[in-house]
Amino acid sequence: MNKLLGATAALAMLAAADSAYAARDYVWAAGSSTVFPFSTRVAENYAKKTGKKSPKVESLGTGGGIKMFCGGMGEKYPDIANASRPMKKSEFQACQKAGVKDIVELKIGFDGIVVAMDKKTPDFNFKLEHLYLGLADQTLRGGQLGKNSFKTWNEVNSGLPKTRILAYGPPPTSGTRDAWVELAIENGASKLPPLAKLKDSDEKAFKAKVSPMRGDGAWIDAGENDNAVVGTIQKTPNALGVFGYSFLEQNANTIKAASINGVKPTVATIANGTYPISRSLFIYVKKSQIGVTPGLKEFVNEFTSDAATGRGGYLQSRGLIPLPPQQHDANKAKAKTLPVMAAPKS
Incomplete structure (x- = not known):
């Protein structure tokens, strides 16, 4: 009987842990006020194309967004940090310390x-x-x-x-x-x-x-x-x-x-x-949330698509300066393979 109760408790704990990661049914991005209008436009187009719930996008400033992003894993923390500068070494280390170890850096354009x-x-x-x-x-x-x-x-x-x-x-x-x-x-x-x-x-x-x-x-x-x-x-x-x-x-x-x-x-x-x-503009993505947060992969693909960040894309009409075509194509491929970034030098 005790063994049965123990097994039941363990299963309940595992279910609770899983729900902490899977309970949120929308993408959450937070950070730069400069990236905010671009991110909200991508969110609108993503929702129209997929029929999924529109992502939550918050303007907290780059530092505030990365701090929240690096707070931990699961539904209580953003899937994406919007940034109008590269992530700092100290921020990366804070992420690692909190268990956010698989960060993907994607450059979306210039400002x-x-x-x-x-x-x-x-x-x-x-x-x-x-x-x-x-x-x-x-x-x-x-x-x-x-x-x-x-x-x-x-x-x-x-x-x-x-x-x-x-x-x-x-x-x-x-x-x-x-x-x-x-x-x-x-x-x-x-x-x-x-x-x-x-x-x-x-x-x-x-x-x-x-x-x-x-x-x-x-x-x-x-x-x-x-x-x-x-x-x-x-x-x-x-x-x-x-x-x-x-x-x-x-x-x-x-x-x-x-x-x-x-x-x-x-x-x-x-x-x-x-x-x-x-300067360059970025989004930072938690790779391990792909497949956990519904629509995260599709949102990232939309953000790096020709339609959004390519030459003549809809974000250019909002003031984004596009990457050169070769860099844009490389970035689009990176959004599909999702290589984890190395620690920044400073």
Whole structure:
């Protein structure tokens, strides 16, 4: 009798464990606000084509999405992390520690980070070092590194408009913020000889000094809703907004973008890398959830299909910059074979 009760209890535990993985009957993706509109469009098309329940897509920022994704396996955690930067080594290690060991990395296209303003605002032609000098918490002034005291853009450089420095941008949890700091702020700081010397001698100290954004009201963390930033700069005279290119394209009738190093953000300049603040976009998939979460395989295939992310695909009309054809074909094949990613180097 005791043996029978023991066997019954063991079977019940196994059933409970199985149900923890299989109870959810829809795909769940969470993460980047930049990837969010692309992911929701794929979800809509997937649901129409398959008749399955529409996937749940959440905009939490890249860091927030990966943290949730790496929390563990089963129905309580997303199947997919949307990301507007590569997964970090520390995030990968957190995944491994929580039992998420079979991650597949898929690049879905490119995006540019734009510095935008209302169409009535004067035109800006920034150099990367201007963005660093105007928006970083500590900057060089008179050869000394200290708290940022620039009030107007023409104080930073006489060729810039005489308007107050005010920018709304992504918060620290956002992949857009990570890419912005690396591609615009740090690269801008490294154009200045004293900081370039510091970077060469002690990169960690360099990042600690130049990376924090202003906290005196000149830079405002505007949350994960990039559409809200678009609305804010339309209502706030001379304010700048920092967000993904797709939001510029969707609102091109009311806002415009600054040139960076003499280059305007366009599909062509982002794809070929001549626009300085451009980046790759990714989705991360739990391979072991394929066949467990209903529709996950089909959703991943839809995301990497010619119809979605290929040249002329429906995501291009939403502002995604497609991969070159050869890379797209390789990515499409990768979505079918699902090779597990190696640990990131940094």
